[in-house]
Amino acid sequence: xxxxxxxxxxxxxxxxxxxxxxxxxxxxxxxxxxxxxxxxxxxxxxxxxxxxxxxxxxxxxxxxxxxxxxxxxxxxxxxxxxxxxxxxxxxxxxxxxxxxxxxxxxxxxxxxxxxxxxxxxxxxxxxxxxxxxxxxxxxxxxxxxxxxxxxxxxxxxxxxxxxxxxxxxxxxxxxxxxxxxxxxxxxxxxxxxxxxxxxxxxxxxxxxxxxxxxxxxxxxxxxxxxxxxxxxxxxxxxxxxxxxxxxxxxxxxxxxxxxxxxxxxxxxxxxxxxxxxxxxxxxxxxxxxxxxxxxxxxxxxxxxxxxxxxxxxxxxxxxxxxxxxxxxxxxxxx
Amino acid sequence: xxxxxxxxxxxxxxxxxxxxxxxxxxxxxxxxxxxxxxxxxxxxxxxxxxxxxxxxxxxxxxxxxxxxxxxxxxxxxxxxxxxxxxxxxxxxxxxxxxxxxxxxxxxxxxxxxxxxxxxxxxxxxxxxxxxxxxxxxxxxxxxxxxxxxxxxxxxxxxxxxxxxxxxxxxxxxxxxxxxxxxxxxxxxxxxxxxxxxxxxxxxxxxxxxxxxxxxxxxxxxxxxxxxxxxxxxxxxx
Numbered sequence: 001x002x003x004x005x006x007x008x009x010x011x012x013x014x015x016x017x018x019x020x021x022x023x024x025x026x027x028x029x030x031x032x033x034x035x036x037x038x039x040x041x042x043x044x045x046x047x048x049x050x051x052x053x054x055x056x057x058x059x060x061x062x063x064x065x066x067x068x069x070x071x072x073x074x075x076x077x078x079x080x081x082x083x084x085x086x087x088x089x090x091x092x093x094x095x096x097x098x099x100x101x102x103x104x105x106x107x108x109x110x111x112x113x114x115x116x117x118x119x120x121x122x123x124x125x126x127x128x129x130x131x132x133x134x135x136x137x138x139x140x141x142x143x144x145x146x147x148x149x150x151x152x153x154x155x156x157x158x159x160x161x162x163x164x165x166x167x168x169x170x171x172x173x174x175x176x177x178x179x180x181x182x183x184x185x186x187x188x189x190x191x192x193x194x195x196x197x198x199x200x201x202x203x204x205x206x207x208x209x210x211x212x213x214x215x216x217x218x219x220x221x222x223x224x225x226x227x228x229x230x231x232x233x234x235x236x237x238x239x240x241x242x243x244x245x246x247x248x249x250x251x252x253x254x255x256x257x258x259x260x261x262x263x264x265x266x267x268x269x270x271x272x273x274x275x276x277x278x279x280x281x282x283x284x285x286x287x288x289x290x291x292x293x294x295x296x297x298x299x300x301x302x303x304x305x306x307x308x309x310x311x312x313x314x315x316x317x318x319x320x321x322x323x324x325x326x327x328x329x330x331x332x333x334x
Numbered sequence: 335x336x337x338x339x340x341x342x343x344x345x346x347x348x349x350x351x352x353x354x355x356x357x358x359x360x361x362x363x364x365x366x367x368x369x370x371x372x373x374x375x376x377x378x379x380x381x382x383x384x385x386x387x388x389x390x391x392x393x394x395x396x397x398x399x400x401x402x403x404x405x406x407x408x409x410x411x412x413x414x415x416x417x418x419x420x421x422x423x424x425x426x427x428x429x430x431x432x433x434x435x436x437x438x439x440x441x442x443x444x445x446x447x448x449x450x451x452x453x454x455x456x457x458x459x460x461x462x463x464x465x466x467x468x469x470x471x472x473x474x475x476x477x478x479x480x481x482x483x484x485x486x487x488x489x490x491x492x493x494x495x496x497x498x499x500x501x502x503x504x505x506x507x508x509x510x511x512x513x514x515x516x517x518x519x520x521x522x523x524x525x526x527x528x529x530x531x532x533x534x535x536x537x538x539x540x541x542x543x544x545x546x547x548x549x550x551x552x553x554x555x556x557x558x559x560x561x562x563x564x565x566x567x568x569x570x571x
Contacts, residue, residue: 023383023392024368025545026475026519125539134520135479137539195341195351240354241476241483243383243390245344267385267476275344300342304395304407307345311396 001067002152003116005145006100009061011221014120014139015262017050019128023243023266030130030138033111033221033262034285036314037075040177041115043318044072044092046325051119052129052139056112060103061145063114067097068160069153070117074179076109076286082170091176094160099169109286118154133263158329175324177317182282182310187291189280190298190306191249194272196233204231208273208295213257217289221263224284226293230255237271244268247276247284249295259284277303279310336360338420340413346380346395348409350416351388356485356513360387361473362425365550367416370423376415377401378408384549385474386483391416432469432552435517435532437508438563439465443531450493450510450527461529462557464488465508470515472551480519480537482547487515499525506531508555517547533558533566 005012015038018031032038032055042051060078072092073080080087082099089112095101103112122129122140131139140149164171197205213228231251244250248260250270259276260268261284276284277298287293298306340350350367352360364384371382371391378397383390391412398408405411439462441447447458456464470484477483492513500523503509507518509526518524519537532555536546547553558566 020392021381023381023390024475024549025479026477026481027479132479134522135537135539142539192342192345194343195339195349238354240356240386241474242351242385242388243343243347243349243476245347245390245392247344265477266383267474272343275342275347277345300345300409301407303345304409307395308399308406311399 001155002150003069004064004066005061005147005149005151006064007062008144008146008149009056009103010059011057012061012145013055013131013133014052014122014129014145015055015131016052016129018262019126019130019132019138022126026266027126027132027135028264028266029246030132030263031128032113032130034075034113034282036182036282037111037113037179037285038115039314040090040179040317041072041074041113043321044074044090044175044177045070045115045117046092046321047115047117047119049318051115052122054114054120054145056103056114057110058103058106060112063101065095065097065099065101068095068164070094070156070160070163070173071101072115073112074115075112077107078103078109078112079105079107080112085169087170088172088176090179092173093170094163094173095170096164096168110288111285116153117158117160118156121152121154163328163331173324173328175321177321182279183286186283186286188294188296189284190277190296190303191274192277192300192303193297194249194274196237196251196271197273199233199235199237199271200273201232201234204233207231209297213293213295215287215289215291215293219289221261223261223264224259224287226257226259228257231257231273233271239269239271241267241269244272245275247278247281248272249274249276261285277306279307336363340416342409343390347390347392348412348416349388349390350420353387355387356473357387358471359425361471361549363423364389366423366425367419370419371415374415374418385476389416389419428550430550430552432554433547435534435553435555436558436562436566437466437530437532437555438558438560439530440560440563443507443563444529446496446509446527447529450491450529453493454490456490461491464491465515465529466555466557469552469554472547472549472553474549475545475547478518478520478522480545480547482516482536482551482553484515484553486513489513493527495525496527499523500528503528504531506533506536508532531563533563
């Protein structure tokens with residue numbers, strides 16, 4: 001019941017929806033950059049929403065399956081293939097043992113997610129499977145996946161082998177999710193103006209909502225460094241440290257912007273220009289260095305109703321997936 | 335009554351802020367509000383994060399919105415909780431044991447001692463004396479697991495952060511930033527002026543009670559020699 005990393009990717013880590021409730025200890029939530037894709041990978045596979053998944057960056061890994069498995073790949077399109085046969089994204093797939101999953105070409109996006117039915121047996125630390133690379137804890141030995149790592153997954157009460165209807169290496173299950181509405185207008189994100197927004201010069205306010213910014217190559221899971229028109233406050237401001245969140249847009253002393261991402265520090269002392277709304281963080285997580293980005297303001301009340309309507313939409317999807325899986329299990333019960 | 339502002343820091347997080355001050359009384363108020371909120375918790379509360387003079391709540395709007403007795407927007411509900419916490423919490427004076435932390439102020443551990451000495455026209459011995467003669471308050475933990483923000487250092491050694499952060503500051507390094515002093519629990523990049531190193535582990539992932547310093551703690555540093563540093567390191571590991 002395991003997979004083996006034959007060849008590691010540039011940054012493959014175990015993630016879930018984050019390590020919450022530890023902010024006052026300086027321990028950040030971490031977790032999947034694209035929480036929507038991570039959730040949907042689990043839902044399509046019949047796992048709990050917060051089950052551990054592998055977050056894959058490009059170039060991706062080569063993974064040997066030592067056991068039949070039910071998997072789903074979501075998020076970025078790295079042209080996933082099983083023994084050179086292409087696999088669809090956002091669709092559960094039964095795969096046979098002794099096959100190799102790989103991600104040869106970057107087509108679109110920045111982070112792919114792999115969920116395995118049953119979930120991975122990995123380290124649970126402070127209520128989360130997420131890998132905290134800085135502290136070296138959680139997930140798989142607190143580090144990125146390396147060659148030879150063998151990750152076990154939990155036994156399922158459903159015999160995967162019985163579900164195959166042919167001799168093929170893999171078999172698609174007859175349902176999928178269309179995620180495109182969630183990633184519509186990929187390069188445009190909405191933000192709630194931050195506490196220091198009103199201290200920006202009027203030119204700076206105008207620049208932020210009308211010009212284009214580019215993601216700098218130094219960007220990573222901690223934060224996206226942006227390049228574009230420099231912004232300025234009316235008056236320089238010294239601030240004491242205060243809590244920040246996933247999506248906070250900070251103004252650095254040199255006038256450049258940084259968007260805090262999943263591995264952000266728990267506190268920061270730079271002016272808060274705005275906060276990207278959480279339904280748009282998945283879009284951001286799928287942008288690569290060099291990609292452009294445009295910002296549009298939205299107020300907190302509208303942002304909240306947007307979040308709630310997306311949540312309801314997802315609930316309907318989850319239930320539909322659950323129903324399909326229940327039927328499938330009924331078919332394979334002895 | 336203190337002046338405060340309450341504002342969103344995202345669609346799932348909110349802050350009450352008492353201004354840009356490092357003040358013991360504000361920090362005590364913030365801690366009192368945190369314990370009030372723990373006692374008067376609500377479903378959908380994800381985290382409470384305290385800082386120098388602010389408190390933030392991370393919440394799950396979907397969980398809150400599913401409750402029949404909470405009207406939308408739920409932002410207003412959480413905002414009201416913060417207002418309640420402000421008015422209904424009371425500061426409890428507690429006796430705190432002073433935690434004594436050994437620091438080796440050898441120049442090999444404190445690469446910025448020379449700079450501070452020439453910048454502030456002060457002998458290195460005196461920097462050590464001034465740094466160890468005050469009992470500091472831990473105001474908050476932030477930046478990285480277990481990093482204590484402490485204040486206030488003697489004005490004579492108060493020095494701004496480095497213009498360019500170091501790529502690597504060793505775990506245990508003790509630094510200065512303005513009137514703040516802190517200790518790096520992990521190897522990491524950092525911009526504070528480094529004056530020494532403690533052999534104590536501030537963050538040990540193998541220990542269940544994670545942190546040896548918490549907000550509200552009193553901390554005093556004491557100087558140790560290189561030899562004592564090694565002895566203490568071996569004992570702790």
